[in-house]
Amino acid sequence: MSNCSKLGKKERAFGYSVIFPYLAYTAVFWGYPFIWMVVLAFTKWNYFSKPQFVFLNNFLRIFTDSLVIRIALNTLNFLAYLIPMVLFASLLFAMALTKVKFGKTFIMLSFLVANVSSGVAYSLLFSNLFSINGPINRLVDSLFGFTIPWFSNPQLAVFSICLIITWKFIGYYGLIIYAGLLSIPQSIYEAAELDGADKKTIFWKITLPLLNPSLITVTVLAITLTFGIFTEPYMITGGGPMQRTTTFLIYMYDTAFKRIDPSYATTVAIVTALVSYALVMLIRKFFEKEVVFV
Numbered sequence: 001m002s003n004c005s006k007l008g009k010k011e012r013a014f015g016y017s018v019i020f021p022y023l024a025y026t027a028v029f030w031g032y033p034f035i036w037m038v039v040l041a042f043t044k045w046n047y048f049s050k051p052q053f054v055f056l057n058n059f060l061r062i063f064t065d066s067l068v069i070r071i072a073l074n075t076l077n078f079l080a081y082l083i084p085m086v087l088f089a090s091l092l093f094a095m096a097l098t099k100v101k102f103g104k105t106f107i108m109l110s111f112l113v114a115n116v117s118s119g120v121a122y123s124l125l126f127s128n129l130f131s132i133n134g135p136i137n138r139l140v141d142s143l144f145g146f147t148i149p150w151f152s153n154p155q156l157a158v159f160s161i162c163l164i165i166t167w168k169f170i171g172y173y174g175l176i177i178y179a180g181l182l183s184i185p186q187s188i189y190e191a192a193e194l195d196g197a198d199k200k201t202i203f204w205k206i207t208l209p210l211l212n213p214s215l216i217t218v219t220v221l222a223i224t225l226t227f228g229i230f231t232e233p234y235m236i237t238g239g240g241p242m243q244r245t246t247t248f249l250i251y252m253y254d255t256a257f258k259r260i261d262p263s264y265a266t267t268v269a270i271v272t273a274l275v276s277y278a279l280v281m282l283i284r285k286f287f288e289k290e291v292v293f294v
Helices: 002-041 057-062 066-099 104-115 119-129 135-144 154-183 186-194 199-210 212-227 231-236 248-258 262-287
Strands: none
Touching: 002 262, 057 262, 066 104, 066 154, 066 212, 066 248, 104 154, 119 154, 119 231, 154 212, 154 231, 186 199, 199 212, 212 262, 231 248, 248 262
């Protein structure tokens, strides 16, 4: 009994020694910053002075900040463009992938390269491609006799940035939907064909409903992505024109490091995270359905 007790203590000690580095890392790089962030939200601090407790002043300030309201409207605009674009492009890519017989792995890896590309690098690339004197506008001008203000028109700027983000994530989100397509039993399609269903009916009545978990996953990821957009508008438009591409992350960055107000920037970050979480929960509650294959 004594030997078993000693063995148990050694096993527990070994287990603690294995998880201790991870716990220490989490506490230092996640736990402490999170606690400090919450503390900052209730204080006034500018990096140099001693933090002063201001209770809910920072949170109340958000509701009277006209720029926050402008950015909230910008975010809704980004959502209105990005979610349909991402869902359509990813679904199209996934369905096309099911028809590919050879080189499927190469195609998947080719699209995933965009997902791991440097945001600064491809932002500069697309900025040059879509510039007023860039190759795309030169082609449009030669064909139709006019140029398109991709980044100087507010709505076109939002659309263009969403187009770039869709290009970046089409491979990653497409693979999620592709996995959902592969999980649908072929027997369901065979039974539908025997009942006389055409391809259009099969797609709308069988494929899309059974893809609900995958589509909701992509939608949730697209929502969290939208609230975290930074590199593309910061590098391409700088938040313009007319502040229509300014996002919450750009505003947090400017507030914390240009206006030297990290307390208020932290408050905006917390409120943004809570709003995005609430939106994700609403999407899941009203649109997510359980799919059971019998």
